[in-house]
Amino acid sequence: MESLSAAILLVEEESSASQNAGVRIERRRLRDMCDPFQMNDGLFKKNFRLNKDAFKYVLDAFAEETTASTLSSLSPLNIVVSALRFFAEGSYQHGVGADHNVGMAQSTVSKWLSNFLEIMQQKLCPQWIKYEQSEIEKQEAKQNFFTKAGFPGVIMCVDGTHIKLIKPSNEPFLYYNRKGFYSINAMVVCDHKLRIRSIDARYPGCNHDAHVWGLSKLRCYMERRYREGERNTWLLGDAGYPLQPWLMTPYRSVSQGSRQSNYNIKHSKTRNIIERTIGVLKNRFRCLLGARELHYSPQKASQIINVVCALHNICIFYKVEDLNTIEFDNESRQEEEEEEQTNDPEFTSTANRIRDNILSSL
Template sequence: MEKLKNLNNFVIAITKISHIVHLANETFKMCNNNRRWWVRPANHTREEEGFFRTCIQQLQQKDEEHFYKVTRMTVKNFNLLLTLLQERLRRFSNRKPICPETRLALTLMFSAQGCNFNVNAWTFKMGVSTVKQVIYETCDAIWNELHDIYLSTPNRSEQVLIAEKFVVKTGMPNCLAAIDGKHINIVRPSNSGSLYYNYKKTYSIVLLAACDANYVFTYVDVGALGSQSDGGMLAQSAFGKKLLNGTLEVPREVNLPGTSCSFPYYFVGDSAFPLKANLMRPFPGSNLPADKEKFNMVLSKARLHIENSFGILSNRWRILHTNISACPKNADKIVLATVLLHNFLMLQNDRNYFTLELVDRNENNQEIHGHWRNEVNPLDSCRQGAVNRSSSYAFELRNILKEFIRTSF
C-alpha cells in the first residue's frame, strides 16, 4: 500500500514538472514573437535561388561591366579583396554557414547601392537580423584586416613625397594633406536627445579625414557627434590632438623652394579650422587685398583635394547619402569600411573606380567641375565653430607663406 502511494506521488510530481516545462516553452515562444521556424521556408533555397547565385555570380563570370556597377570593383579586385578577408569571414556552424564570397558581395552591394536592410534580406534570402550581422562583421573585417595596409600613417619620407606632389599640382609648398569634416546622416539614436542633432536639422555622425594629392585618405576619424563643428571634432580626435599640440610626427622644416627661408610642414583646411603653425587656413573676409586673395586661391586649390576625395567616396558608396539605419557604433563601422574600400581601389589603380573626369580640374586655364558634382550632392560640411585663438607665430608664418606665393606666380 505504501509503495502504491509513493508511486502515485511520483506520477503527480512528474505531471507537475511536465506542466511547468510546457508553460516555460510557451513563455519562451511569446518572448521570441512566437517564432515558428529557425529559417523561413522561402530562405531555404538561398544557396540555389539567392541573389548571389542567380545574379552576382553570373555577372562575375559573364558581365564584368554590370558586376562593377553592383560592387564598385572589377572581378580581379573583388577576388583580391576576398583573398585578403577570407579567413576573417569564414564561419563554422552545425548548419551550413554563409560563405565568405556571399558575405563580401552582400556588404559591397549594400555600401555601393545604399539599399536598406530589408531589401537585402529579401534579395539574398536571409533574415534581416542575419543581414545586419553579416554587414557589420564584414565591415569590421575590412577595417581590421586592411587599415594597416591601405590607411597606415605616412612616415616622414612618404610625407615629403606627398608635399612634393602638392607643390607640383597646386603651388602650395610643404603641404602634407588637406583636411575637412563631413556629416554622415543616421537615423535618430534612441535616448540621444540633441547630441547627434546638427545645424541641418538632421541626425549625424561626423567623418573627419585628411587626404594626399592623389585623393587617397591618409588620416581618418569617425564617430563624433553631429552637433560638433570641424574644429571641435579636430580637438577631440586622436589625430587632431597631436596636430594641435604639435606632437604629430612630421618631417623637419625645410627651405621654401628657391629661397633660404626655413618653413615647417603643415596641413590645409577651411575657415572652420584654427590657424596653427602646422595648420593653414584662408584669410577671413571679403574684398581682400590682391596678395591675400592670391593666397586664398592657391590654398583653395590644395584644399579642394579633400572635397574631391569626399566626392569620389560618396559617389561610389551611395550608402553615405542615406540615413544609415544603425546605431552610431555600427554606423561608424560602415563609414570606416567605405573609406578603406576607397583607398584599396585607389591604390590598386582601378580605372573604373577613378578617372580624372570625376574630379575638379583645370583645362586651358578654365576650371571644370568633376562629374561627381553632377551625379551626387556634396556631403554636408560641418558648421564653423568657435575658432581657437591663434599665436602670433602662426600669423607670422601665414604671412611668410603669402609673400612666397605672391612672388612665385
C-alpha cells in the same frame, strides 16, 4: 465547430511553415547559383564598386578570419557580396537580401553585415588608412600640391562631412547638427592621390570641425612632429579650423584683389582635393549619401564609415575608376563655412608668422 476552427488554423500554420521553408530553399538555391565573377567587368563594378582583383583581395582577407563552423550555410563569398551591395546602393537590408545576387533574409543580412564590419575594421583599416608618411611620400605630395596652385609645404588636406543617421535612441540631441538633421561629423584627411589618410567618425553631428580636429590623433602627431623640428610641412583646412604651425587656414575678412585674397584663392584651389575625395567616396559607396541615411546606431554607422574609407583606398590601389557622376547622384560638397574656431595661444603668433611667410612667397 471548435475542432473545425482548430483544424483550419493547423492547416494555415502548416501552409505558412511550408512556404517559409520554400523561401529558405529558394534563397539557398540562389546563393549557390550565384557567381558574381561571371559578370562582365562593367556590371561587376557597378554592383560592387570594386573591380574583380580588389573584390578577391577583400574576399581573401575576410575568409582568413572566418571558419566553417561560424558560417553555417553561408560562404565568405555570400557575406562579402551582401555587404558590398549594401555599401554600393545604401538600400535597406531587406532590399539587399532580396537581390538576386544575394538571396538572404533581412535578419541574415543584418547579422553578417555586423560580422563583416567587425572583421574588416580590425583587418583593413589599420593597413589601408595611415597618416604617417615617409620622407619620399612627403616630398612627392609637396611637389604635387605646389604644381597645382603654387602653395608650398602641403602634404594633406582636411575637412569634415556629415553622414546622415536616423534619430539615435540614446542622447539624440547630440547628433542633431546645425543643418537640421541627425549625423556623425566625420573628419576626413586626404593626400594628393585622393587617398584617405585619416578618418575620425567618432563624434556626433553637433560637434564643430575644430573640436573633432582638436581631439584627433593626427593633430597630436602633427604637433609632435613640429616639436621634433619639422618646420616646413602642413595640412590645409578651411576657415572652421584653427590656424596652427602645422595647419594652414585662410585669412579672414580680406579685400578683393589683395595679397591675402590671392593667398586664399591659392589655398582654396589646393585644398579642393578634399572635397573631391569626399565626393568620390560618397558616389562610390552610396550608403553614405544624405538621401539614404544610415539606419543604424552611431557605433555601427562609425564602423561602416571606417570600412568604406578603407575600401575607397583599396579601389585606388587596384585602379578602380571613379564612378560616372552623370549616372550616379553627385552630393554637393557646398558646405557652409564654419565660423567658430579655437586658436591655440601657445602657437598663434608662430602660426601667423608662418602664414605671412607663405603669403610673401606667393
